Amino acid sequence: MARGKKRKGKKKGHQKKAVFSQPPQLATIEAAPAHSHDNSVTIQMIEDLIERLNTVSRELSGLKAQKPRRLATIKEACAYAKMGHSKLYEMINTKEITAYKRDGRTLVDLDSVDDMNNRNLVPW
Template sequence: MFGTVGDINRGTPSDRATRKRRRDRSAGTSSTITQAAPVSRRDTKITPLKSPSRAAGREIIEARAGTMVDNDKSKRRRLVEFKNGCRYGKFGKTKAYELIAHERIRAYKMGGKTMIDLDSVDEYHASLPRVETRAG
């Protein structure tokens, strides 16, 4: 084999592999790597979630709403997690944050969670203007 000076000093890849195999044999270990059998995705079963009807969904959200005593007016508040509040109000998270910033709906922090007051969502819906029809 003819090569450059660098090839002689470093050795070719096949020479390095041969030296490693010889070293491993003398040490009593093998250089073969065993691979674990791949896990099949067929083994895990995924069942689709059934979404409840709109009326049933609203009942579920209201049932999960925690009640909390309001310090200002001593009435109970229906608080739900942010995602459930958006689902109840039928708006997305961007719109929810916008309504909270403009103080159209009330939100509270409980630890790291944002809780939405369902009564304020109902008040927001009641304040929306009606659509006027053209038929007269």
């Protein structure tokens, strides 16, 4: 290297290495074998595994994802439902359509408009 020139970049061997670790929930699930020379599965091990799976299943059932609400302003909901704002407000007051207030604005749940339309269908 010529005199006075600086080397660009990092020195070799000084890069950080990524460290991967197991989440704490998974670390408790793993079980050590009964004996290092015994690879057989016992009934107790199976029962413990079933109990752990049932616990995880109960926890996951409580975490079911909720469907996001489709909210629209009164003007947008009127266009969507093909009705005037007076009729829409009337249906909100009779609880046929669900609406929410946010920052002084009325937001209409479009799923409730769909439900209302499905209830009012007359068979042919």
